[in-house]
Amino acid sequence: MLLPVIMAGGTGSRLWPMSRELYPKQFLRLHGDYSMLQETITRLDGLSIESPLVICNEEHRFLVAEQLRQIDHLSKNIILEPVGRNTAPAIALAALSAIANGEDPILLVLAADHVIENNPAFHAAIQHAQPYAEAGNLVTFGIVPTGPETGYGYIQRGDALEQGTAGAFTVHRFVEKPNKETAETYIASGEYYWNSGMFMFRAQKYLTELGKYRPDILAACQKAIASTQTDASQEFIRVNKAEFIACPDDSVDYAVMEKTADAMVVPLDAGWNDVGSWSALWEVSEKDDNNNALTGDVFLHNAENCYINTDEKMVAAVGVENLVIVNTKDAVLIIDKSKVQDVKKVVEYLKSHARTEHRRHRESYRPWGRTDIVVNEPRFNVNRITVKPGGIFSLQMHHHRAEHWVVLAGTAKVTQDDKIYLITENQSTFIPVGSVHMLENPGKIPLELLEIQSGSYLGDDDIIRIKDHYGRV
Structure with missing residues (x-):
């Protein structure tokens, strides 16, 4: 049995404005029927695997839990990183968690934000690699290159191994992202693969x-996981924050794979793409007769080679080519497809000017549902709120704002000071400043309501939580 370890950290800023810090690309539906995280897990169907371990940032925990629940893979299997410390410590946490019950499973380490279009070839490579991992090797999967790509690191293969001489090799060396000329020599030699960042090895072997090459990382992770806490209601495994913050930052390549004598590479030719830019997403998307990849309500005339993705509003494009146009509820990106790496300039501008569009969408997800900021003014906000069945706000109060709730659909159970009452469609209630209150959805359908906030200060730090069902402070 394989234990998949899914690396779901990262912010995916190169796919702004759809990907943002609080809702990065691995949780978006960009290619296929599910989010990229869900696609990563469901493409393992048909292999003999255990329920996957998912490693993610603390602030993404409810999003990950909900997406795992949707595909029936939620089972106390989410490890929370208090801070990002790169892939070597993250995999160490997974390995330490995996051996805690005395077993030594084979870990299949995957990124949550890759596209793989040929599942049978992907499964075949995994099955081909498994005996080598069982024998004590640290296997990496090298992507068979389709051209002299300068955006990836490379793996140079060494000697062919006895079994499967056409499909398993020792690793001669790892190399950094090359310039165009160097990449062309790599491709011409036939000895190089793109570094996929996917691995297979026994937990204890890793x-x-x-411990040989970075004992400081191992020691820090051992201390961090020694006082692990599991939140039974939300399936989260929390490590010791202070100990993990003290852990050095390093990648698995630098910390282990480039140093170990037991590294080997299995070639993978399965339509792999790390979707690191809008142009990369255009490459793997279905296209019309003029090579346009379209999502949403789009009208085109004399347009070709474009990627257009729109949330709600119609986008009309006339007489254009080689453009990326991405429309969300609060931002529009228009960029030449050959310049998509410069999206980072937009994100840098937003950060330097203390704007929020790099961090959050107008619509955000909470453990109880989601909220969409319809109006945002200094002294009043209007939010459209959806509360899933069984969802419940924290018991809270505010020093500076009052709230007015208007039910659009469903039934709300309201706690206000010493009163508990129900309000239904077309009914409303008022929560004055200083009132202790809570709202929940006792029904079997989503509860839809408008929330009008008004007052001298509307910041989230005016939410004084008295009791919370989701472990939030």
Whole structure:
């Protein structure tokens, strides 16, 4: 049995404005029927695997839990990183968690934000690699290159191994992202693969090698996981924050794979793409007769080679080519497809000017549902709120704002000071400043309501939580 370890950290800023810090690309539906995280897990169907371990940032925990629940893979299997410390410590946490019950499973380490279009070839490579991992090797999957790509690191293969001489090799060396000329020599030699960042090895073998080359990382992770807490209601595994913050930052390549004598590479030719830019997403998307990849309500005339994705509003494009146009509820990106790496300039501008569009969408997801900021003014906000069945706000109060709730659909159970009452469609209630209150959805359908906030200060730090069902402070 394989234990998949899904790396779901990262912010995916190169796919702004759809991907943002609080809702990065791995949780978006960009290619296929599910989010990229869900696609990563469901493409393992048909293999003999255990329920996957997912490693994610603390602030993404409810989003990950909900997406795992939707595909029936939620089972106390989410490890929360208090801070990002790169892939070597993250995999160490997974390996330490995996051996805690005395077993030593084979870990299949995957990124949550890759596209793989040929599942049978992907499964075949995994099955081909498994005996080598069982024998004590640290396997990496090298992507068979389709051209002299300068955006990836490369793996140079060494000697062919006895079994499967056409499909398994020792690793001669890892190399950094090359310039165009160097990449062309790599491709011409036939000895190089793109570095996919996917691995397979026994949990204890990885920890042993990490202990040889980065004992400081191993020691910090051992201390961090020694006082692990599991939130039974939300399926989260929390490590010791202070100990993990003290852990050095390093990638699995630098910390282990480039140093170990037991690294090997299995070639993978399965339509892999790390979707690191809008142009990369255009490459893997279905296209019309003029090579346009379209999502949403789009009208085109004399347009070609474009990627257009729109949330709600119609986008009309006339007489254009090689453009990326991405429309969300609060931002529009228009960029030449050959310049998509410069999206980072937009994100840098937003950060330097203390704007929020790099961090959050107008619509945000909460453990109880979601909220869409319809109006945002200094002294009043209007939010459209959806509360899933069984969802419940924290018991809270505010020092500076009052709230007016208007039910659009469903039934709300309201706690206000010493009163508990129901309001239904077309009814409303008023929560004055200083009132202790809570709202929940006792029904079997989503509860839709408008929330009008008004007052001298409307910041989130005026939410004084008295009791919370989701472990929030």
